Amino acid sequence: MSKLPDHVGIDFGNYSVKAVELGNIKSKPSLIAFGSQSIPAGVLNSEEQGNQKKLSGALKSLYRGAGIRNKKVVLAIPESAVFTRYITLPGLKENELETAVFFKAKQYIPIPIEEVQMSYVVLGFDEIKNSYNILLVAAPRKTIDLYLNIVGQAGLEPLAIETESIAIGRAIYRSTNIKHMVALDFGSKTTDVSVMYDGRMIFSQSIAIGSDSMTQALVNQFGFEYAQAEQYKRNYGVTPNILENKIYNSLKPILDAMLVEVQRGIEFYKTTTLTPPPRDFFLAGEGALLPGLPEYIQTTFGINARVGDPWINIDVPKKLEPIVAKNKPNFAVAIGLALKEF
Numbered sequence: 001m002s003k004l005p006d007h008v009g010i011d012f013g014n015y016s017v018k019a020v021e022l023g024n025i026k027s028k029p030s031l032i033a034f035g036s037q038s039i040p041a042g043v044l045n046s047e048e049q050g051n052q053k054k055l056s057g058a059l060k061s062l063y064r065g066a067g068i069r070n071k072k073v074v075l076a077i078p079e080s081a082v083f084t085r086y087i088t089l090p091g092l093k094e095n096e097l098e099t100a101v102f103f104k105a106k107q108y109i110p111i112p113i114e115e116v117q118m119s120y121v122v123l124g125f126d127e128i129k130n131s132y133n134i135l136l137v138a139a140p141r142k143t144i145d146l147y148l149n150i151v152g153q154a155g156l157e158p159l160a161i162e163t164e165s166i167a168i169g170r171a172i173y174r175s176t177n178i179k180h181m182v183a184l185d186f187g188s189k190t191t192d193v194s195v196m197y198d199g200r201m202i203f204s205q206s207i208a209i210g211s212d213s214m215t216q217a218l219v220n221q222f223g224f225e226y227a228q229a230e231q232y233k234r235n236y237g238v239t240p241n242i243l244e245n246k247i248y249n250s251l252k253p254i255l256d257a258m259l260v261e262v263q264r265g266i267e268f269y270k271t272t273t274l275t276p277p278p279r280d281f282f283l284a285g286e287g288a289l290l291p292g293l294p295e296y297i298q299t300t301f302g303i304n305a306r307v308g309d310p311w312i313n314i315d316v317p318k319k320l321e322p323i324v325a326k327n328k329p330n331f332a333v334a335i336g337l338a339l340k341e342f
């Protein structure tokens, strides 16, 4: 009998494409191989053939560099390209749901319904209101085809495609068992907020300010070269009382602008679901390595914030331990995709 197909999780980002291959995902996951490969600026989400080629090329280099051989992959499309909506449908029978969801979707999705691929999850049934709580997830077919094409060009075989926040939710849930939490993914161009309930993603929003904006703020303010500004950001971040707070004061407005949007997202979650927002925040993405970030968020929101460690509960070979230790939050999406069960 052939073995169930283990697969590789692939996370496409503006900064880098990341891959994680796990074995044994049902019982005790173990790391087989992983790695990342940087992506030239402006290439992600581009419909230009040349750019798609660059991406599939990056994917091939990543496979070579990380020594990954498994060609079966699960990938995510960027959160910024996905529409997720929380809807309630009162007074329906279960067998009427599908038609109702698709009918209602037209109101919620800002592009023609024929051009999206849609799915929905029944989150629960509210006995008092006699209504179903539904999470609607829709992605433009164009975007899905774009990524399937890139993966195909790299000679890989896609098994499934999902959203980044669903993958993060899975990774963090499997590592913490905390069912109600907020995940913040600090990427280079975007910051994505999602809320998990009962281990499932029920709200997500992509904010168009990323960690690169902080580097740019240091370039603008101090006239640094970009690479030098990047070093200052990584070394000092938002740790107070260093270098007379010069770096801190320069990064603060950018971070505050991001967090205002995060707060708005969470308020929206609260008013649409009538659920108190979670008190546990997990930070993911490479931008989560910013020194002082968890403390800053914790103080701003008065909640528990920590850098997520999706590697907990994954067996890591001794020789990979030092690299894993330096990259705890970076691979949350790729790990979540690698943990997807079929």
Ligand SMILES: Nc1ncnc2c1ncn2[C@@H]1O[C@H](COP(=O)(O)OP(=O)(O)OP(=O)(O)O)[C@@H](O)[C@H]1O
Pocket: 012, 013, 014, 015, 016, 017, 078, 186, 187, 188, 189, 190, 191, 210, 211, 212, 215, 230, 233, 234, 284, 285, 286, 287, 288, 289, 290, 291, 330
């Ligand atoms: N040690 C660090 N401290 C602070 N920021 C860091 C650190 N290392 C990397 N970054 C920042 O993290 C960002 C890259 O994060 P990540 O790899 O998660 O992005 P991405 O997923 O490729 O991008 P996006 O999600 O926007 O498409 C860059 O802006 C980079 O400057």
Ligand SMILES: [Mg+2]
Pocket: 012, 013, 014, 185, 186, 187, 188, 285
């Ligand atoms: Mg990302």
